[in-house]
Amino acid sequence: xxxxxxxxxxxxxxxxxxxxxxxxxxxxxxxxxxxxxxxxxxxxxxxxxxxxxxxxxxxxxxxxxxxxxxxxxxxxxxxxxxxxxxxxxxxxxxxxxxxxxxxxxxxxxxxxxxxxxxxxxxxxxxxxxxxxxxxxxxxxxxxxxxxxxxxxxxxxxxxxxxxxxxxxxxxxxxxxxxxxxxxxxxxxxxxxxxxxxxxxxxxxxxxxxxxxxxxxxxxxxxxxxxxxxxxxxxxxxxxxxxxxxxxxxxxxxxxxxxxxxxxxxxxxxxxxxxxxxxxxxxxxxxxxxxxxxxxxxxxxxxxxxxxxxxxxxxxxxxxxxxxxxxxxxxxxxxxxxxxxxxxxxxxxxxxxxxxxxxxxxxxxxxxxxxxxxxxxxxxxxxxxxxxxxxx
Numbered sequence: 001x002x003x004x005x006x007x008x009x010x011x012x013x014x015x016x017x018x019x020x021x022x023x024x025x026x027x028x029x030x031x032x033x034x035x036x037x038x039x040x041x042x043x044x045x046x047x048x049x050x051x052x053x054x055x056x057x058x059x060x061x062x063x064x065x066x067x068x069x070x071x072x073x074x075x076x077x078x079x080x081x082x083x084x085x086x087x088x089x090x091x092x093x094x095x096x097x098x099x100x101x102x103x104x105x106x107x108x109x110x111x112x113x114x115x116x117x118x119x120x121x122x123x124x125x126x127x128x129x130x131x132x133x134x135x136x137x138x139x140x141x142x143x144x145x146x147x148x149x150x151x152x153x154x155x156x157x158x159x160x161x162x163x164x165x166x167x168x169x170x171x172x173x174x175x176x177x178x179x180x181x182x183x184x185x186x187x188x189x190x191x192x193x194x195x196x197x198x199x200x201x202x203x204x205x206x207x208x209x210x211x212x213x214x215x216x217x218x219x220x221x222x223x224x225x226x227x228x229x230x231x232x233x234x235x236x237x238x239x240x241x242x243x244x245x246x247x248x249x250x251x252x253x254x255x256x257x258x259x260x261x262x263x264x265x266x267x268x269x270x271x272x273x274x275x276x277x278x279x280x281x282x283x284x285x286x287x288x289x290x291x292x293x294x295x296x297x298x299x300x301x302x303x304x305x306x307x308x309x310x311x312x313x314x315x316x317x318x319x320x321x322x323x324x325x326x327x328x329x330x331x332x333x334x335x336x337x338x339x340x341x342x343x344x345x346x347x348x349x350x351x352x353x354x355x356x357x358x359x360x361x362x363x364x365x366x367x368x369x370x371x372x373x374x375x376x377x378x379x380x381x382x383x384x385x386x387x388x389x390x391x
Contacts, residue, residue, distance in 0.1 A: 012196075012197065013043065013045075013173075013175060013196055013197050013199050014041070014043055014173065014199060015198075015199065015200065016199065016201070017040075017041040017042060017043045017199060017200075017201055017202075018040040018041045018042065018202045018203065019031070019032075019035050019041070019042045019043070019201060019202065019204070019205065019388075020042075020043050020044075020045065020190075020192045020199055020201040020203075020204045020205075021035075021042065021044040021045070021204075021205045021207060022180050022192075022204065022205070022207065022208055022215075023046060023206065023207040023208040023209065024044050024045075024046035024051055024159075024174055024176070025051055025053050025054065025055035025159065025209055025373070026055040026162075026374055026377045027055075027209070027366060027367065027373055027377045027380070027381070028044055028046075028205070028208075029044065029159065029162045029163055029166065029174075029377075030078075030377040030378045030380070030381035031205050031207060031366070031381040031384065031385060032044050032166050032172055032174070033081070033085065033162070033166065033378065033381070034378070034381045034384075034385040035172075035385050036169055036172050038385060038389065040171065040385075041171050041172075042166075042171060042172040042173070043172075043173050043175065043199060043201070044163075044166070044173070044174040044175065045175050045179075045180060045192075045194055046174070046175070046176050046177075046178065047177070047178065047179040047180075048176065048177070049176050049177050050160065050176060051163070053209055053345075053346075054209055054210075054345050054346065054347045054373065055155075055159045055373065055374070056155055056156055056159055057155075057230075057232065057343055057344075057345035058155050058345065058373075058374055059155065059251060059292060059294045059302050059304065060152055060154055060158065060294055060302070060374070061098070061150065061151075061152060061251040061292075061294055061374065061375070062075075062078070062079060062082055062093075062150060062151035062152065062153065062374055062375050063075070063098060063147075063150050063251065063261070063372070063375050064076060064078075064079050064147075064149045064150050064151070064375060065098065065118065065121050065122060065147040065149050065263065066098070066150075066253075066257075066261035066262075066263040066264065067261070067262060067263055067372065068262040068263045068265070068266075070354070071354075071370070071372060071375075072263070073379065074354075074376040074378075074379025074380050074383070075372075075375045075376050075379060076379070077378065077379035077382055078375060078377060078378035078380075079149065079151060081378035081379075081382075082151055082153070082378065083095075083151070085162065085165070086153075088165065089164070089165035090161065090165075091153070091154070091157065091158055091161035092153065092154065093151055093153055094151065094152040094153070094249075095148075095151060096150070096151070096152045096249040096250045097146055097147055097148040097149070097150050097249075097250045097251075098146070098147040098150040098250050098251045099125075099130065099133050099134050099136075099144060099145075099146055099250040099251070099252050099253070100144050100145045100146075100147065100252075100253045100254070100257065100258075101130055101136055101141060101252060101253070101254050101255075101332065102130075102141070102142050102143050102144050102145075102255060103140040103141055103142060103254070103255055104140075104255060104273070104276065105142060106269050106272040107142070107255040107258060107269075107273055108142050108143045108144075109267070109269035109272070110258050110267045110269040110270055110273060111124060111144065111145040111258075112124060113266075113267035113268075113269060114145065114263065114264055115145060117266075118263075121147065121148070122145045122146070122147050123145060123146045123147075123148070124143065124144075124145055125144045125145060125146055126143055127141045127142065127143055127144075129143070129144070130143065130144040133146060133249070133250060134248050134249065134250060134252055135246030135247070135248065135333065135334075136252065136333060136334065137333060137334030138334075139331075139334065146250070150250070150251060152249075152250070152294065153374075154296065155302075155374070156296070175196070178194050178195055178196050179194060179195045180192060180194050180206075180215075181195060183204060183360065183363055185360050185361050185362055185363065186200075188202070188362070189201060189202055189362065190202075190203075190204050190360075190361075190362045190363055192204060201362075202362065203362055203363075203364070203388050204363040204364070205363075205364050205365075205366055205384065206363065206364070206365045206366070207366050208367075209347060209348060209367060209373075210225070210228075210346050210347055210348040210367075212348060212355070212365055212367050213225060215365070216357070216365050219355070219357040219359045219365050220348075222357075223350045223351075223352065223355045223357070223369065224351050225348045225349065225350045225355065225369060226309050226310060226311055226348070226349050226350070227309070227310060227311065227312070227313060227346050227347075227348065227349065228307055228308070228309050228346065228347050228348070228349040228371060229307070229308045229309075229310070229313045229344055229345075229346050230304060230305040230306060230307050230345040230346070230347075230371075231304065231305065231306045231318065231321045231322065231325065231342075232302065232303065232304035232325075232342075232343055232344070232345060233302075233303045233304065233322060233325055233326070233329075233339045233341065233343075234296070234300050234301070234302055234303070234339070234340050234341035234342075235300065235301050235303045235326065235329060235337040235338060235340065236299070236300045236301070236337065236338060236340055237335050237336065237337060237338070238335075238337060238338040239338070240336055241335045241336050242335075243335060244299070244335075245295070245301060245333055245335055247295070247299075248293065248294070248295040248301065249295075251293070251294045252292065252293040252294070252332070253290075253291075253292050254291040254292065254332060255273060255277075255291075256277070256284055256289050256290050256291045257290050257291065257292060258270055258273055259273065259274055259290075260290040262353075283324065284324075284328075287307075287321055287324055288306055288307030288308060288309075289305070289306055289328065290304070290305050290307065291304075291325075291328050291329070291332065292304060292305065293329060293332065293333065300340065301329070301333075303325055303326070303329045303337070304325065305345075306318075306321045306324070306325065309349055313346075317342065317344065322339060326338070326339060347368070347369075347371050347373070348367050348368075349370065349371070350369035350370075352369065353368070353369060353372070353376075354366075354367070354368055354369060354370070354376075354380055355367040355369050356380075356384060364384060364388070366380065366381075366384055368380065
């Protein structure tokens with residue numbers, strides 16, 4: 001028997017909808033956007049009072065160009081959705097592109113290979129071309145590349161703006177502080193039991209990031225999901241600095257990023273980059289460093305990231321990794337940096353970049369298992385919703 005629970009001052013959940021989405025991060029909200037565009041009624045439930053997970057703990061980088069394979073097709077589709085949604089929901093989506101800084105000949109060779117393959121989507125830059133596009137230190141720079149398709153959003157506000165926009169739509173409700181405690185499949189529907197009552201849904205999408213193993217441990221085990229823990233910082237010039245950072249329009253990637261993104265992986269020179277770093281800077285590889293910078297609207301920068309993989313991580317943060325981030329960020333930007341905020345971000349990681357599974361009839365588990373949720377979520381969601389319509 002289903003139950004209805006009303007809290008003082010809190011409206012009842014709808015008794016029946018076409019789609020219940022569990023999780024209001026970017027993957028869950030992307031499914032809501034795609035579903036209402038096809039005429040579905042949607043309820044999104046999120047256990048927290050607002051989005052506080054990986055969807056707000058990232059760089060705000062929609063890194064379309066550096067993807068490959070199915071991720072590239074998802075990213076291209078997502079790019080168009082971000083641009084449209086920014087206008088409809090009233091938040092900034094900036095067509096700033098991405099700057100990749102090469103500080104060794106082997107890194108520049110990777111970018112040459114990449115540009116030749118991407119037919120205009122990557123523009124090779126001289127050393128001056130790099131420093132003209134962003135206030136990076138010219139020291140050691142051999143050249144770089146500019147990727148004009150890539151986008152930027154303010155990661156700290158964009159997800160909230162999407163959720164707020166969805167709540168203005170007649171077809172959708174986003175309900176916070178509401179946990180799912182059970183799913184019971186029936187005849188063509190699923191009973192979704194929550195802490196605020198039960199809802200009957202034609203379809204359910206669980207988009208709970210790295211916590212998929214808590215709801216569907218078998219699906220997580222079969223996909224080989226681990227947790228990737230990242231250390232990241234918000235930084236500004238240290239008090240001893242003689243100058244400000246300056247305006248950074250594009251996202252800034254570096255040579256370590258060439259080891260991170262699948263779009264570069266096919267280049268033979270990637271192996272040479274890794275071999276050189278293993279010999280000259282093994283500390284960077286040991287830390288899983290992807291040195292990257294984006295700038296927030298207040299002029300401070302998001303600086304990251306180190307990565308560690310496992311099933312359960314120690315709760316303690318490494319000062320040595322923070323120091324490494326600050327030192328490498330200072331060398332890149334040419335100004336001493338101090339941390340003003342520190343956080344960890346956790347996302348699911350698996351051999352395949354996306355998890356789409358149906359552990360019970362009418363219930364889909366969807367997760368981006370490669371750290372590219374902001375880039376690919378809308379493209380992935382469009383495919384999942386289209387396939388649900390055909391089923």
